[in-house]
Amino acid sequence: MADMQHSTVRVLEQTQVSPPPGSVPSTSLPLTFFDAPWLLCRPMQRLYFYEFPHPTHHFLHTILPSLKHSLSLTLRHFFPFSANLLCPPFPAKPHFFYTNGDSIRLTVVESPADFNHLMADYPRNVQELHPFVPNLPPARVVDGDTRVVPVMALQVSVFPNLGVCLGVTFSHVAADGRAFHHFMKSWASVCKTGAHDLTSIEKSIPFHDRAVVKDPNGLELIFLKEWWNWASTWKEGDSVISDQLADKVRATFDLGHSQIERLKHWVQNQCSDTTNLYTSTFVVTCALIWVCLVKSQQAFGETNNVSDRNFEKPCYLIFVADCRNRFELSIPFTYFGNCLALCFVSVKKSELLGVNGMVEAVKAIGNKVGELESGGLKGAEKWMLDWKTVAELGDYITVAGSQRLGIYETDFGWGRPKKSELVQIDVSGAISLAENREDKDGVEVGLALSRPNMDHFNSILEKSLRLSH
Template sequence: MAVKIVESHTVSPSSGEHTLLPLLYFDLIWLDFVLTESFYVYPLKCSESRFLETIVVNLIHSLSLTLKHFLPLSSKIIFPLSSAAMPVSRYTNGDSVSLTIATSDDDFSYVASNRPKAADGLHHLVPQMPAAVYSSDVIKFSALAIQLTLFPNQGICIGFTHHHSICDAITFSAFVHTWASINKSNVIKYLPFYGRDSVQDSGKLTIAQWNQMKANRPTVSPTLPLPSDKVRATFHLTDSQIDKLKSWVAIKKPSIGRPSSFVVACAYLWSCLAKSEVDNDDDDETQYLCSPVNCRGRLDPPLPENYFGNCSIQLIAALSHGTLKGNDGFVAAAEAVADAVKIAVKSTRVSEFYENRSEIFSKLSGKRVVWVAGSSKIDHCGADYGWGRAVKYECVHTDFNGAVHLCKGRQGGIDMGFSMPKPNMFSFTSIFNKYLFINSNL
């Protein structure tokens, strides 16, 4: 994919005072995680002159207005090299977000499609993070970079690279929707809540997590090679298909009750992946599915949904490979995921999980794990800058860690996007479509 950089800008908040925001245990675990890369795709017949002279100008102005409410995204994350200090997000007047303006002459419909496409070709649509600043006592690195790419007379792509330690998908989606709303109609629909004082067990868990993390340098720029051996595709479950999957579980396993959309989507994905594996004949091998669970409303006391930052724990479901790939693999997977959700949502689980997190994940090392990212409740395509809803959302950093990204589909249902080697993708596609057809006859 050919992308030409035509302009570079830095955008500062329209106003803001010096601000320090502590990173808590929910945030610290992401310091050495790969940078989060995603983009939104909008059809729009637009010339390059109109793009540069009108659309970009408006987007810069609305971004500046939005950032004053989301100061940590334009701040510097401070990683101390002294054991006496703790990581913080620090905003100082003049801090800014890097904004890259680009054009591409590639086929826009190809980028916007769900069909398999070369994974490495999509990373040109997200920006490089500015270089970190090193000194004797700290490392300072940016939280966010943005890229606007015009496909002349076809559409616009808005790409983001952000550091996961500053916020999770719920917070970041709120920022994107707020920017879109201000750009479209100068309406602010969301204001973040920055309170840290009442976060459950934050004192002891933050110190304990920092003691485990401080020897690991933070991830400040991409260091991994592009995934030249993978193709990326998006698979969609419609609302009707999800309802039929729920009914199938309720019939086959009444004790579960009627499962959630998230449970059946994860279960169907997990069982199809197991069925499509061609290099595994060990039916006794335990396989796992892990997914973040938002726990804002489940803490004691609960946090509001507009809490800015990270606030999740991992659910972990386990089943044997033989069970997953069997005729009732989907139902068994639904039961395992539903049980894992029940455990994860208990308020007592937060402290228990973070106190034992290192041990929990060490047991998963070397195992077959389906890592789920995102949330089936987040409507990424709903961010409307004045050109209508996005037709496509991609979370491309999952190319590096093999995760599957879930989000709400553009017209309902659930989208599942991921990458894998081409032969594996074709095998999975066949299984995914085959069993949807079988279940459609319920």
């Protein structure tokens, strides 16, 4: 949970939830090369807001017991979330270890905050959501120098007679977005039936066998060496000071299916040759937001002392691609863990700022998507090195989430979420993507920027959408 001095919550209960006793044997899970790049990634933080027009005592006595029981039943199949990440000193490898009784901390709080304001789309101070995000329990050290790191924490915030917010914090090393949402929708489905029907889980049991991830090129060792080098100078306690977020606001932008289709047609009309032009919803959405962000940041971040050389610098967009069900890898759709290819796209700043910036962005992103068709692991040995290089250059934007994960299908029996937020973008500066709540073929985009930058971004976005009509 966020620092209590900034919170608007009252703690009602804190408990530990584990799989049913004896249901999961002691298990050690190695990391694969898909997991290793995320070892230094900040925890993922997601909030789900649900309407719940009932008093707090009703939630505590009628809903909470089922929520905890269904979580326990679900963790039997998704046990890595209740396990710990063990990080022994070099040269031993980090791995997950579950033993009977390992659990997830669940905190229940009550808040008088304005529920409707918190889940609004308009710009709000980023720190307003932080009291509803759980903190992972602190790591501990055993056997002298092996760090034991909890993987997940949960928090339920009750807004009396208005709603409920479910907050989740988890380590990206344990799972990617598809695996995480598989867990969340399984838990929700079990809870919705009163924990009497496990059919939804039994029809889609997570696949935990790491042997299915083949590593003929030794990527795991390459990535672990990079991690060991970084870990020697990295301090876990490093965090963003609240003052650094004081001027930041977050806002949500909804792009409807018709708007996206018009953008696709507009881009196609600007190109003389569309033979190899990829204009998927993902490509067009990322291109639009990327260009608008670069233009906005140029106005507020580099208006002073800008030389022509700056405009020739590359700007980077970083996104991930799911490698499940790819023919060359044969990893099942229900594989639990990380199964993502890292994708780096670069375009000169001058091109993104130019009149054809949107077209150049679509071409670059589309080309990278096209390359994935010939193999998602092409150039994988350079993933961590490329990330480090791009991070040092500074001009990059990452994409988090996806419009294909069915985030708004997570129904615990209280209806679909009214809003979901990816909170870590407050710090990372990433673009968050989800399906549009009101238009399943549309996209919901989340951003966290300084207030002046957000206002300017919104103006540029509206202008860009008008031009595509």
